[in-house]
Amino acid sequence: MAVWQADNIKIQGLLVRFLRWTPDFSPGEEPPLAPVWITLPGLPLFCYNEDFLVSVGGLVGRVLKIHGPTSIGTRTEAARLCIGLRINAPHPEWIWLGFPGQKGRWQKVVYERIPFYCNYCHKFGHNHSIYKFSPLIQVTQAATENEKELGDRKDANAQRSTIEGTTKA
Incomplete structure:
Protein backbone atom coordinates (compact mmCIF):
# COMPACT_ATOMS: atom_id res chain seq x y z
CA MET A 1 0.00 0.00 0.00
CA ALA A 2 2.88 2.42 0.76
CA VAL A 3 4.18 2.04 -2.81
CA TRP A 4 0.79 2.85 -4.33
CA GLN A 5 0.40 5.86 -2.05
CA ALA A 6 3.57 7.29 -3.62
CA ASP A 7 5.36 7.52 -0.26
CA ASN A 8 9.10 8.01 -0.28
CA ILE A 9 10.93 4.77 0.43
CA LYS A 10 14.61 4.35 1.20
CA ILE A 11 16.38 1.77 -0.94
CA GLN A 12 20.10 1.39 -0.20
CA GLY A 13 20.16 4.85 1.39
CA LEU A 14 18.45 6.63 -1.53
CA LEU A 15 14.96 8.09 -1.42
CA VAL A 16 12.82 6.49 -4.12
CA ARG A 17 9.24 7.32 -4.99
CA PHE A 18 7.12 4.89 -7.03
CA LEU A 19 4.22 6.19 -9.06
CA ARG A 20 1.67 4.17 -10.99
CA TRP A 21 2.32 4.27 -14.74
CA THR A 22 -0.38 5.73 -16.97
CA PRO A 23 -0.54 6.10 -20.78
CA ASP A 24 -0.19 9.88 -20.46
CA PHE A 25 2.92 9.56 -18.24
CA SER A 26 5.30 12.51 -18.20
CA PRO A 27 8.49 12.36 -16.06
CA GLY A 28 8.06 15.77 -14.39
CA GLU A 29 4.40 15.35 -13.49
CA GLU A 30 2.55 13.37 -10.86
CA PRO A 31 -0.45 11.45 -12.19
CA PRO A 32 -3.72 12.63 -10.61
CA LEU A 33 -4.33 9.29 -8.87
CA ALA A 34 -4.41 9.03 -5.09
CA PRO A 35 -5.75 6.65 -2.46
CA VAL A 36 -8.77 8.20 -0.74
CA TRP A 37 -10.95 6.66 1.94
CA ILE A 38 -14.67 6.77 1.25
CA THR A 39 -17.50 6.10 3.68
CA LEU A 40 -20.86 4.63 2.71
CA PRO A 41 -23.11 5.65 5.64
CA GLY A 42 -26.17 3.56 6.39
CA LEU A 43 -25.22 0.71 4.05
CA PRO A 44 -27.44 -2.29 4.93
CA LEU A 45 -25.74 -5.12 6.83
CA PHE A 46 -26.44 -7.71 4.09
CA CYS A 47 -24.19 -5.61 1.77
CA TYR A 48 -21.14 -6.18 3.99
CA ASN A 49 -19.44 -8.90 1.96
CA GLU A 50 -16.21 -8.39 0.08
CA ASP A 51 -17.52 -8.99 -3.45
CA PHE A 52 -20.40 -6.55 -3.00
CA LEU A 53 -18.20 -3.87 -1.41
CA VAL A 54 -15.63 -4.17 -4.22
CA SER A 55 -18.45 -3.89 -6.76
CA VAL A 56 -19.94 -0.79 -5.08
CA GLY A 57 -16.52 0.80 -4.56
CA GLY A 58 -15.71 0.14 -8.22
CA LEU A 59 -18.42 2.66 -9.14
CA VAL A 60 -16.21 5.35 -7.58
CA GLY A 61 -12.69 4.08 -8.35
CA ARG A 62 -10.42 1.06 -7.97
CA VAL A 63 -10.85 -0.54 -4.54
CA LEU A 64 -7.45 -0.81 -2.85
CA LYS A 65 -8.49 -1.90 0.64
CA ILE A 66 -11.55 -2.60 2.74
CA HIS A 67 -11.38 -1.22 6.27
CA GLY A 68 -10.83 -4.02 8.81
CA PRO A 69 -13.96 -3.45 10.94
CA THR A 70 -16.03 -3.13 7.74
CA SER A 71 -14.74 -6.42 6.33
CA ILE A 72 -15.57 -8.36 9.51
CA GLY A 73 -18.89 -6.54 10.06
CA THR A 74 -18.14 -4.99 13.45
CA ARG A 75 -18.63 -1.40 12.25
CA THR A 76 -22.01 -1.39 10.55
CA GLU A 77 -23.05 2.27 10.76
CA ALA A 78 -20.86 3.03 7.73
CA ALA A 79 -18.70 0.97 5.40
CA ARG A 80 -15.20 2.34 4.68
CA LEU A 81 -13.19 1.59 1.55
CA CYS A 82 -9.86 2.91 0.29
CA ILE A 83 -10.29 3.85 -3.37
CA GLY A 84 -7.72 4.71 -6.03
CA LEU A 85 -9.31 8.00 -7.08
CA ARG A 86 -8.60 10.21 -10.09
CA ILE A 87 -8.42 13.52 -8.25
CA ASN A 88 -9.07 15.82 -11.22
CA ALA A 89 -12.24 14.00 -12.32
CA PRO A 90 -15.79 14.48 -10.97
CA HIS A 91 -16.64 12.34 -7.94
CA PRO A 92 -20.17 10.99 -7.45
CA GLU A 93 -21.88 12.07 -4.24
CA TRP A 94 -24.58 9.38 -4.65
CA ILE A 95 -24.56 5.98 -6.35
CA TRP A 96 -27.50 3.77 -7.31
CA LEU A 97 -27.59 0.32 -5.68
CA GLY A 98 -30.03 -1.84 -7.58
CA PHE A 99 -31.06 -2.99 -11.02
CA PRO A 100 -32.65 -0.62 -13.56
CA GLY A 101 -36.44 -0.68 -13.30
CA GLN A 102 -36.38 -2.67 -10.05
CA LYS A 103 -36.16 -1.87 -6.37
CA GLY A 104 -32.97 -0.26 -5.20
CA ARG A 105 -31.72 2.74 -3.32
CA TRP A 106 -29.43 5.72 -3.61
CA GLN A 107 -26.30 5.45 -1.48
CA LYS A 108 -24.47 8.54 -0.16
CA VAL A 109 -20.68 8.57 -0.73
CA VAL A 110 -18.55 10.59 1.70
CA TYR A 111 -14.94 11.33 0.71
CA GLU A 112 -12.35 11.66 3.46
CA ARG A 113 -9.58 14.21 2.86
CA ILE A 114 -9.24 14.40 -0.92
CA PRO A 115 -5.73 15.78 -1.45
CA PHE A 116 -5.14 19.02 -3.34
CA TYR A 117 -3.91 18.55 -6.91
CA CYS A 118 -2.66 21.33 -9.18
CA ASN A 119 -3.83 21.11 -12.79
CA TYR A 120 -1.19 23.70 -13.71
CA CYS A 121 2.07 22.09 -12.48
CA HIS A 122 0.57 18.57 -12.06
CA LYS A 123 1.77 18.14 -8.47
CA PHE A 124 0.01 17.25 -5.24
CA GLY A 125 -0.18 19.51 -2.20
CA HIS A 126 -1.79 22.65 -3.63
CA ASN A 127 -4.20 23.77 -6.33
CA HIS A 128 -3.65 26.17 -9.23
CA SER A 129 -4.97 29.19 -7.32
CA ILE A 130 -1.47 29.83 -5.86
CA TYR A 131 -0.24 30.81 -9.34
Whole structure:
Protein backbone atom coordinates (compact mmCIF):
# COMPACT_ATOMS: atom_id res chain seq x y z
CA MET A 1 0.00 0.00 0.00
CA ALA A 2 2.88 2.42 0.76
CA VAL A 3 4.18 2.04 -2.81
CA TRP A 4 0.79 2.85 -4.33
CA GLN A 5 0.40 5.86 -2.05
CA ALA A 6 3.57 7.29 -3.62
CA ASP A 7 5.36 7.52 -0.26
CA ASN A 8 9.10 8.01 -0.28
CA ILE A 9 10.93 4.77 0.43
CA LYS A 10 14.61 4.35 1.20
CA ILE A 11 16.38 1.77 -0.94
CA GLN A 12 20.10 1.39 -0.20
CA GLY A 13 20.16 4.85 1.39
CA LEU A 14 18.45 6.63 -1.53
CA LEU A 15 14.96 8.09 -1.42
CA VAL A 16 12.82 6.49 -4.12
CA ARG A 17 9.24 7.32 -4.99
CA PHE A 18 7.12 4.89 -7.03
CA LEU A 19 4.22 6.19 -9.06
CA ARG A 20 1.67 4.17 -10.99
CA TRP A 21 2.32 4.27 -14.74
CA THR A 22 -0.38 5.73 -16.97
CA PRO A 23 -0.54 6.10 -20.78
CA ASP A 24 -0.19 9.88 -20.46
CA PHE A 25 2.92 9.56 -18.24
CA SER A 26 5.30 12.51 -18.20
CA PRO A 27 8.49 12.36 -16.06
CA GLY A 28 8.06 15.77 -14.39
CA GLU A 29 4.40 15.35 -13.49
CA GLU A 30 2.55 13.37 -10.86
CA PRO A 31 -0.45 11.45 -12.19
CA PRO A 32 -3.72 12.63 -10.61
CA LEU A 33 -4.33 9.29 -8.87
CA ALA A 34 -4.41 9.03 -5.09
CA PRO A 35 -5.75 6.65 -2.46
CA VAL A 36 -8.77 8.20 -0.74
CA TRP A 37 -10.95 6.66 1.94
CA ILE A 38 -14.67 6.77 1.25
CA THR A 39 -17.50 6.10 3.68
CA LEU A 40 -20.86 4.63 2.71
CA PRO A 41 -23.11 5.65 5.64
CA GLY A 42 -26.17 3.56 6.39
CA LEU A 43 -25.22 0.71 4.05
CA PRO A 44 -27.44 -2.29 4.93
CA LEU A 45 -25.74 -5.12 6.83
CA PHE A 46 -26.44 -7.71 4.09
CA CYS A 47 -24.19 -5.61 1.77
CA TYR A 48 -21.14 -6.18 3.99
CA ASN A 49 -19.44 -8.90 1.96
CA GLU A 50 -16.21 -8.39 0.08
CA ASP A 51 -17.52 -8.99 -3.45
CA PHE A 52 -20.40 -6.55 -3.00
CA LEU A 53 -18.20 -3.87 -1.41
CA VAL A 54 -15.63 -4.17 -4.22
CA SER A 55 -18.45 -3.89 -6.76
CA VAL A 56 -19.94 -0.79 -5.08
CA GLY A 57 -16.52 0.80 -4.56
CA GLY A 58 -15.71 0.14 -8.22
CA LEU A 59 -18.42 2.66 -9.14
CA VAL A 60 -16.21 5.35 -7.58
CA GLY A 61 -12.69 4.08 -8.35
CA ARG A 62 -10.42 1.06 -7.97
CA VAL A 63 -10.85 -0.54 -4.54
CA LEU A 64 -7.45 -0.81 -2.85
CA LYS A 65 -8.49 -1.90 0.64
CA ILE A 66 -11.55 -2.60 2.74
CA HIS A 67 -11.38 -1.22 6.27
CA GLY A 68 -10.83 -4.02 8.81
CA PRO A 69 -13.96 -3.45 10.94
CA THR A 70 -16.03 -3.13 7.74
CA SER A 71 -14.74 -6.42 6.33
CA ILE A 72 -15.57 -8.36 9.51
CA GLY A 73 -18.89 -6.54 10.06
CA THR A 74 -18.14 -4.99 13.45
CA ARG A 75 -18.63 -1.40 12.25
CA THR A 76 -22.01 -1.39 10.55
CA GLU A 77 -23.05 2.27 10.76
CA ALA A 78 -20.86 3.03 7.73
CA ALA A 79 -18.70 0.97 5.40
CA ARG A 80 -15.20 2.34 4.68
CA LEU A 81 -13.19 1.59 1.55
CA CYS A 82 -9.86 2.91 0.29
CA ILE A 83 -10.29 3.85 -3.37
CA GLY A 84 -7.72 4.71 -6.03
CA LEU A 85 -9.31 8.00 -7.08
CA ARG A 86 -8.60 10.21 -10.09
CA ILE A 87 -8.42 13.52 -8.25
CA ASN A 88 -9.07 15.82 -11.22
CA ALA A 89 -12.24 14.00 -12.32
CA PRO A 90 -15.79 14.48 -10.97
CA HIS A 91 -16.64 12.34 -7.94
CA PRO A 92 -20.17 10.99 -7.45
CA GLU A 93 -21.88 12.07 -4.24
CA TRP A 94 -24.58 9.38 -4.65
CA ILE A 95 -24.56 5.98 -6.35
CA TRP A 96 -27.50 3.77 -7.31
CA LEU A 97 -27.59 0.32 -5.68
CA GLY A 98 -30.03 -1.84 -7.58
CA PHE A 99 -31.06 -2.99 -11.02
CA PRO A 100 -32.65 -0.62 -13.56
CA GLY A 101 -36.44 -0.68 -13.30
CA GLN A 102 -36.38 -2.67 -10.05
CA LYS A 103 -36.16 -1.87 -6.37
CA GLY A 104 -32.97 -0.26 -5.20
CA ARG A 105 -31.72 2.74 -3.32
CA TRP A 106 -29.43 5.72 -3.61
CA GLN A 107 -26.30 5.45 -1.48
CA LYS A 108 -24.47 8.54 -0.16
CA VAL A 109 -20.68 8.57 -0.73
CA VAL A 110 -18.55 10.59 1.70
CA TYR A 111 -14.94 11.33 0.71
CA GLU A 112 -12.35 11.66 3.46
CA ARG A 113 -9.58 14.21 2.86
CA ILE A 114 -9.24 14.40 -0.92
CA PRO A 115 -5.73 15.78 -1.45
CA PHE A 116 -5.14 19.02 -3.34
CA TYR A 117 -3.91 18.55 -6.91
CA CYS A 118 -2.66 21.33 -9.18
CA ASN A 119 -3.83 21.11 -12.79
CA TYR A 120 -1.19 23.70 -13.71
CA CYS A 121 2.07 22.09 -12.48
CA HIS A 122 0.57 18.57 -12.06
CA LYS A 123 1.77 18.14 -8.47
CA PHE A 124 0.01 17.25 -5.24
CA GLY A 125 -0.18 19.51 -2.20
CA HIS A 126 -1.79 22.65 -3.63
CA ASN A 127 -4.20 23.77 -6.33
CA HIS A 128 -3.65 26.17 -9.23
CA SER A 129 -4.97 29.19 -7.32
CA ILE A 130 -1.47 29.83 -5.86
CA TYR A 131 -0.24 30.81 -9.34
CA LYS A 132 -1.48 34.40 -9.63
CA PHE A 133 0.23 34.95 -12.96
CA SER A 134 -0.06 31.49 -14.47
CA PRO A 135 -1.33 31.19 -18.07
CA LEU A 136 -4.18 29.00 -16.80
CA ILE A 137 -5.33 31.73 -14.40
CA GLN A 138 -4.85 34.48 -16.99
CA VAL A 139 -6.87 32.57 -19.61
CA THR A 140 -9.64 31.91 -17.09
CA GLN A 141 -9.69 35.56 -15.99
CA ALA A 142 -9.69 36.77 -19.62
CA ALA A 143 -12.59 34.44 -20.48
CA THR A 144 -14.53 35.67 -17.45
CA GLU A 145 -13.88 39.31 -18.38
CA ASN A 146 -14.94 38.64 -21.99
CA GLU A 147 -18.13 36.92 -20.82
CA LYS A 148 -18.88 39.86 -18.51
CA GLU A 149 -18.22 42.37 -21.30
CA LEU A 150 -20.43 40.37 -23.69
CA GLY A 151 -23.16 40.23 -21.04
CA ASP A 152 -22.89 44.00 -20.49
CA ARG A 153 -23.23 44.57 -24.26
CA LYS A 154 -26.30 42.32 -24.42
CA ASP A 155 -27.85 44.20 -21.48
CA ALA A 156 -27.13 47.57 -23.14
CA ASN A 157 -28.62 46.37 -26.45
CA ALA A 158 -31.69 45.04 -24.67
CA GLN A 159 -32.13 48.38 -22.87
CA ARG A 160 -31.70 50.28 -26.17
CA SER A 161 -34.25 48.13 -27.96
CA THR A 162 -36.67 48.54 -25.03
CA ILE A 163 -36.21 52.33 -25.05
CA GLU A 164 -36.49 52.50 -28.85
CA GLY A 165 -39.59 50.28 -28.77
CA THR A 166 -41.30 52.52 -26.21
CA THR A 167 -40.39 55.80 -27.96
CA LYS A 168 -41.64 54.57 -31.35
CA ALA A 169 -44.98 53.49 -29.95
